[in-house]
Amino acid sequence: MVSTFPHTHSVDVSQIRLAIRALQPQLVEWRRHLHQRPELGFKEQLTANFVAQKLQEWGFEQTLDTSVPLRYQRGIAKTGIVATISSNRPGPVLGIRADMDALPIQEENEVPYRSQHDGIMHACGHDGHTAIALGTAYYLAHHREDFAGTVKIIFQPAEEGPGGAKPMIEEGVLKNPDVEAIMGLHLWNNLPLGTVGVRTGALMAAVEVFQCTIFGKGGHGAMPHQTVDSIVVSAQIVNALQTIVARNVDPIDSAVVTVGEFHAGTAHNVIADTARMSGTVRYFNPKLEGYVEKRIEQIIGGICQSHGARYELEYLQLYPPVINDAKIADLVRSVALEVVETPAGIVPECQTMGGEDMAFFLQQVPGCYFFLGSANPSKDLAYPHHHPRFDFDETALGMGAEIFVRCVEKFCG
Template sequence: MFDSVIPAIKDSETEMIALRHHLHMNPELSLEEFKTADLVASLLETWGYNVTREIGKTGVVGSLKKGNSVKSIGLRADMDALPIHETNSFPWSSTVPGKMHACGHDGHTTILLAAAKYIASPDCLFDGHVHVIFQPAEEAYGGADLMVKEGLFERFPCDCIFALHNMPGIPAGKFGFYSGNFMASADTVKITINGYGGHGAYPNRTVDPVVTGAAVVMALQSIVSRNVPPGETAVVSVGTFHSGIASNVIPDHASLELTVRAMKQEIRDLLISRIKELADFTARSYGASCVVEVYDSYPVLINTDEYTRFAQELAIKTFGADAVIDEIHPVNGSEDFAFMLQKRPGSYFLLGNGDKEAKGGCMVHNPGYDFNDEIISVGASFFARLVESHCR
């Protein structure tokens, strides 16, 4: 696949690697991507794009038209970093304590910039409109949803839209495609249990939210095993349980936070419904009450059959059959590009970051992770070929 990189993109590889390293050294968290957005906008303007700023607070869209066709395509990259302290000692390691690009969004931004530079050049032959979308806040707040709600596709019409994510564990530069329900929905559920506190020596005079909370935790374990049909993907995990300040004091309140995942909307609805019912019934059975709140919700990411086939066939045509993984499976991770795919057809695909033992093999969201610079030109070339193939 490396032999099929577009020559002009290969020629700018050193420049783009330096850009990626700059972004890695200067990470910005969700909705704080001000300097990143400034840099992206400046480069796009230099290359001749019509640039729109502050969509979804820090989002940037570059638009370019060639020819007379009404065909249009959107390419999206995420820009935000994570609140993780980097443990690497590269020359380009994060210079901001407690913040790092631990998911490769510095690489995704660079890939789209490298593609955008070539797309704007006379070498790229297409007829239509291209919108390069640099999205904030994928890791939190649902930046894609923010951009959609601010009229992204009304202002920048797209026949179809594409995005990629690097994937450690897949050989560097290889592609993975999946049609249909590819990534899980993600809901964060907070359960607040209200009891009646008192002295630990007199539990009979209290309504203990700790005991109630423990019972709720155990009751929740029955949802997937006893309510979800076998074979369906569903996860209900309790991640936090907070209550109390002293060993001899029974507190008034306890709070639990859960992550809830599903691959189908009907299963997602079932999980949320049962969580609310079980928490309420269990709390009342112990004499307590509870409040259940659902927030930070990402929908199931559903790739359109037509455009996933289009992208996969193009990858095989461009890079060869060996460059495409024969079979990949749906994953329980979530991705807010799902909001964009709810509004426009398209596909979200994987690009290998490296085998486990090789460079780029460390999993994302790890303090030792780093994006593999070798795949920048591969991803950029494929984005450019998507434009040339759709808009012709």
């Protein structure tokens, strides 16, 4: 439970709130600067330059020397940055992760800070995540006496794809010093401003994708006996794939198998010789890893064999499920309750079949990923994520920074 975390140094939490509130205009300014300059995965050069510039302004040195209390490293997984803040007192090492990339979407918002990059938009709140992480770094750099140990703030590229967490881990971002626990947040327009979604266990789903081509034998639509109809074969496959969730997966375990693309045929009177489909698989239970893939291939292979067709299947496991550690989730929950100041503001049942490569960090060290409510319909700020009019109530920026800072004070107290 949270009571097991050290509390060797008393911190006036009201002072934290006052300091973060004073920082709010800067958080908004940083977020809007980033929103105007969105960049796709592994191309976040402007974003990384901005982060590095701010860190340098606050006294961070670009070095690997662990004796330097305020330091940062660039070029991790191409554009990633890690900022390290070390206290003067020994203690644990906590990681805080923020993603930086945008999406290939044309923004439709008519706001002064709209995207200046044609066809690219921060439509998922990562500009806000980066601003919150910067605010956390600023506060901690100026209050190193209020905690013990070390905080590593990880600015990660390419969450939207192909995934920057895994290469950052492979390049040692959790080492030197070794991170003992990690946390991160996602601004969430599925929750109203003033709420926090946090739960123990699975929060977000595994993400897997497949592409399949069915090879039949084409011919005249009036002479089907001379053909192997790839559309008929594929239609049976689409229907049969639904039995995986309905009849193979334990009904207590949520899972999704979706065929999102289907392409075949060139004319009304021609039986197509090939058909192509693609889809996605989602699940929470890590025990399902590999199982759904196996069943998909068994079903496709069986149906193709029965009709005399052939197939090619490509299956990719992108992200594992996001699994929160009970102890760190309890810490976040207790801090979030202090920030939102009402039990109704804590939303425990906030799972989504969306995926996140934060999962790779949580596979390495215990941690918690949580949702920070950011929707405000009264200001027309409630469009869903990945929508061309997505935007959020920037009041959430200060709330996010306050939660992170208070978590540091409790974890590294």
